[in-house]
Amino acid sequence: MRAPTLRQHLHTRSLALLAALFAAIWLFVELAEDMAEGETHGFDRAILLAFRNPAAEPLGPPWLQTVMRDITALGGLTVLGFVTLAVAGLLWAQSRRRSAGLLLLAIIGGQVFSHVAKAVFDRPRPDLVPHGTLVSSASFPSGHAMMAAVVWLTLAAMVTRVQPSRLVRVYLTALAIAVTVAVGFSRVWLGVHWPTDVLAGWAAGAAWALICRALAELLDPLPGPQPAAPTPAR
Template structure:
């Protein structure tokens, strides 16, 4: 419940600040902090780091998330957890729909302060990669942990989901395709959606 309301409050606070442009100076400063001071076109670090960032950011792409979700659904079906599989599919699919609706509603332009190091097609706020990574990986971790009795395995699944979600969001800022507040908002609303789905699934299971 704390994650749900905390995520919603965080998203609304960030969205309000973005709409009145209170975060613009901070967004610019953080974005430039990850660039070569003498050449904003060059991200900090060696060339291989930029390539690694592209690889990591793909963990939040539609194609990779679809493959991961399908793999988890097949596992749940093989484990005779058809209801959990169906609920997971609805949760991830609904999260994708919510992401697109929020992007259309806010319509924030992408950063033009530095060159984009990855191809982008949609609006900037909230970050779709950050939001869908939070929704997908946290939801899958929650569903898979429900069929695992050992607490340390449950904790490991959640830790991996959180780490992947954080890495995806940071990579979007590093590649210059999102403002930092886009990513923060994506994490907040994505975590809130995952928490809501988990609470509903737990309630249905108890009944």
Template sequence: MKTAAKALLSRVEFPVLLAGLVVAAGLWGFVELMEVARATTPHAFDTEIMLAFRQAGQPGIPIGPLWMEGAMRDITSLGSTSVLVLITAATIIYLLLIHRPGTALLIFVAVAGGQTLSSLLKLGVDRPRPELVSHLVNETSLSFPSGHAMLSAVTYLTLGSLAARFLHGRTTKIYVLALAVLTTVLVGISRIYLGVHWPSDVLAGWCAGFAWAMLCWLAARVLQRRRVVRDDA
């Protein structure tokens, strides 16, 4: 039995194994956070972290210098539907122009599927927006999971992993992927700072987004092996 397991692991590439672990961890984390979201009262870590982004005794005033609020509004827009659709559409059009319809379709399915999944999850959990602190931007949709956090993870990680496969050099690949992760993290933090999401909403969005992005990446590898999607630069 152990020999068979070792033989199986030896045939599985490390990136594939790592992606599988990310998917499993993301699903586990999301399920755990969903229990937090369904509780009748906010979890202590939700309230403590959210209040940490406000001045003591003044829930309507965020911490930091005066320019910080404007910067967070700008950062949060990177996870908005309008910006993500624009980036995705521009990428798809470019791929069609260079005759890579398979890759274009893969990106469309990844991002559109992520958007659909996010909407379904919000309806399934039905968690209202936090009212612990004042909202610094207007939001009317449900809270769990954070759509900005989830769709940023889906879009930027999918595009980052695609770009990394076309680029040469280990350092360049790492830089592109790190930039995608950093952008995703900053967007999520901005949602908490602006008071429109509980931290558990953002964590759940990251979990679901990373898991979905890795599933799409694994699908891309299968399609590349079957030469449906080209892997050359």
């Protein structure tokens, strides 16, 4: 049996990425429809209250709230903006200007979509429990969860494209996913988002990150493997 060719491998990977993109878009649309029809209220309420004691205080020791605020900052615009500019500057210095531009496009486009979606759905923030941090915008989708997915997953995609070690690629991707999940969890734990806000944010962010990954493949392709030098005749 012949080993899969490079073209077959790329075709399989492209199909997997396309399937993941459609799954993320479908999940966001389904959540948006169910939320608009009020079908998620019971689920949202049960999950949100599961992280509170009878006095509506967060579970766990007092210092855990500080930890959760620190984690939630990893999805805030200030941290993500600094990280994005730093990595984009590095890519620019390495003459990978298209990748730098795509990275900036990722965070700008994600932020625009987040603001538009919040304005369209205009879902109120949870009022069941006191908020563990300040909030000033609508609830659906979670901007922190979405932007964490957009930036950390896109950064992982940019780095793993040029990383030859499969183990390192898996590690960086898993790390980006872990940070994204932690940010979303912190938003629910702090009581500032309904769980479906976070799920929708993850779905929208993952979809946008996959689109940016595809654009990087098209607009900034990596050089293919160099053919082996011919063996000199003896």
